Amino acid sequence: MSQAKKCRVAVNGYGVIGKRVAEAVARQDDMELAGVADISTDWRPRVALQKGFRLFGATGEHTQAMRESGLEVVGNLEDLLGVSDLVVDCTPKRIAALNVDIYRQRGIKFIVQGGEKHEVTGHSFVAEASYSSALNRESTRVVSCNTTSIVRTLTALKHAGLLRRARGTLLRRATDPWESHLGGIMNTLVPEPEIPSHQGPDAQCVDPALDVITMAVKVPETLAHLHYWSVQLTRPASTEEVLDAFAASSRIALIRTDAGLSALNTVKELMADLGRPHDNLYEVALWSDMLKVEGDELFYAYMVDNQAIVIPETIDAVRALTGTMSNAKESIAKTDATLGIGLLTQIAGRR
Amino acid sequence: MSQAKKCRVAVNGYGVIGKRVAEAVARQDDMELAGVADISTDWRPRVALQKGFRLFGATGEHTQAMRESGLEVVGNLEDLLGVSDLVVDCTPKRIAALNVDIYRQRGIKFIVQGGEKHEVTGHSFVAEASYSSALNRESTRVVSCNTTSIVRTLTALKHAGLLRRARGTLLRRATDPWESHLGGIMNTLVPEPEIPSHQGPDAQCVDPALDVITMAVKVPETLAHLHYWSVQLTRPASTEEVLDAFAASSRIALIRTDAGLSALNTVKELMADLGRPHDNLYEVALWSDMLKVEGDELFYAYMVDNQAIVIPETIDAVRALTGTMSNAKESIAKTDATLGIGLLTQIAGRR
Incomplete structure (x- = not known):
């Protein structure tokens, strides 16, 4: 991916972390929020739509249920991954470990959260300590x-x-x-x-x-x-x-x-x-x-x-995995400015 | 004071600590609760009377006010001190420092609580650490x-x-x-x-x-x-x-x-x-x-x-100051058994 092209970021799971990540991604001029995936039919995904985020169901079944509840859903997670360069998994603890198979099959880069084990990605991320070792990796885990x-x-x-x-x-x-x-x-x-x-x-x-x-x-x-x-x-x-x-x-x-x-x-x-x-x-x-x-x-x-x-760390992790910026300080400064x-x-x- | 004669203990201040000290003193077969002094006219001193404790007003004025509120008050603090060998001061922080002059004038042994400064008595008490240095002293401070x-x-x-x-x-x-x-x-x-x-x-x-x-x-x-x-x-x-x-x-x-x-x-x-x-x-x-x-x-x-x-420590401090027991272990064992x-x-x- 060239620096000119924006990194398309999917957010899977629109909960406490997911909604904050989505909002932070939307503020970055070198990223584009491809969409958010969830399973909920309550008030939460409605706020995502209100903000202009493209909404996806985690599975075909969820997509159907969400549509039946009146939500405007673009498609399911597979569709979202198809139009994304990277996915930030913000699903509840232990669920991401199951999603990882899907991400790997599709060959899409991914970030999991600190609720998952280190072994899920083999790399744990804090911008000021491990940015350089995350450069161009398939995946990392933003620690708790x-x-x-x-x-x-x-x-x-x-x-x-x-x-x-x-x-x-x-x-x-x-x-x-x-x-x-x-x-x-x-x-x-x-x-x-x-x-x-x-x-x-x-x-x-x-x-x-x-x-x-x-x-x-x-x-x-x-x-x-x-x-x-x-x-x-x-x-x-x-x-x-x-x-x-x-x-x-x-x-x-x-x-x-x-x-x-x-x-x-x-x-x-x-x-x-x-x-x-x-x-x-x-x-x-x-x-x-x-x-x-x-x-x-x-x-x-x-x-x-x-x-x-963990929100600024997640933004930096996106840049490290996609190689958008090779220098931690540069990415940290950019993230800091936007937040x-x-x-x-x-x-x-x-x- | 011989071991045969019970140590007469006054409790000045019938609050969170005072009521517990009074109850613990009443359980000791080598001590006698001479009475409790307070300033309150609400439900608290009424419970003291209910328990059969002799009630005193902190000053003449308090005694009068307490009597006017229908409380059966024996006399004031000076009267209580007159029939006691030792007073445990359980008044609020910083008040004990003022009472100490009264105790010293009367030549009665006294214990203050941890809210007071070490300098008030020059000795700080925890049974397992400083019992022996408290033996037969005029006063000590049971730490917080x-x-x-x-x-x-x-x-x-x-x-x-x-x-x-x-x-x-x-x-x-x-x-x-x-x-x-x-x-x-x-x-x-x-x-x-x-x-x-x-x-x-x-x-x-x-x-x-x-x-x-x-x-x-x-x-x-x-x-x-x-x-x-x-x-x-x-x-x-x-x-x-x-x-x-x-x-x-x-x-x-x-x-x-x-x-x-x-x-x-x-x-x-x-x-x-x-x-x-x-x-x-x-x-x-x-x-x-x-x-x-x-x-x-x-x-x-x-x-x-x-x-x-601090309740068991206070009981031990009474024995140390009055010299009833010269050995910390003996006092601790006796206090433990009663509580x-x-x-x-x-x-x-x-x-």
């Missing part, structure tokens, strides 16, 4: 929200030569806001029974050199995850050095409690005030005035919007 | 719930020769259950703006040799605190060694997720089923099947009932 945040932050410390090992405690939002009427937890905390939790090994799928161990607990809120980290540095460092290391990544926003961003909800409100779609927080929002260095130890906390953080990434530190930022 | 849990667990590791340094993340309940209609937080997380949080230095008030750093965050639930710890051991150890170290403390209950204790609420329900007053969890409830040793590193999580954990401590590991325990 928590893993993305871990790789972004630890890669930043690694690039500055500061990372020895990292130990994290992850407070996981109980369920997504749009699904919180379907179940969740109230007035309790539910530890994940396994220590270490899976996010550490998952980060090592992207960068096997990371010395990282995590513990996780489910908390009764829906807004975002919150991480607490104790990091052993390679040497004693100053707070400024550490902040500089994080600031070198555009995907890490340094925010301040004394700018009024004292809790998850206030950060989300700022995203809404910025007019971002779905109030998306694409960045790791790391509190610079909370961060503490004690000798060769570093302590900090950050917020992870589990619905949004408004970079404003946050300016508004409520480092100092 | 979180600090108590930290000193108990790290002391257990220290006694086994395993502790090098400990780094913890504390999930703090937003408010107490009985006060949750007065304010709290909903559907968000509120990091404490200062890293490290105050609990690490506070633990060092009890044992200056502890190398401990903590971070804390407020979570939207009311049941208990939850701690996650990454501990560097003095050497690689087996899981059994570590569990043995914790099991050596009766105030640490080893519980299991696979016994159904998979979250804070299920542990509290077990306390209710055991018939404990106020469903009190006096122990640090540490999940033995979640605990993990990796080389010389140890990871674990435990639950802290902020309303109950039912020890059952938990048997019921849902180590393996």
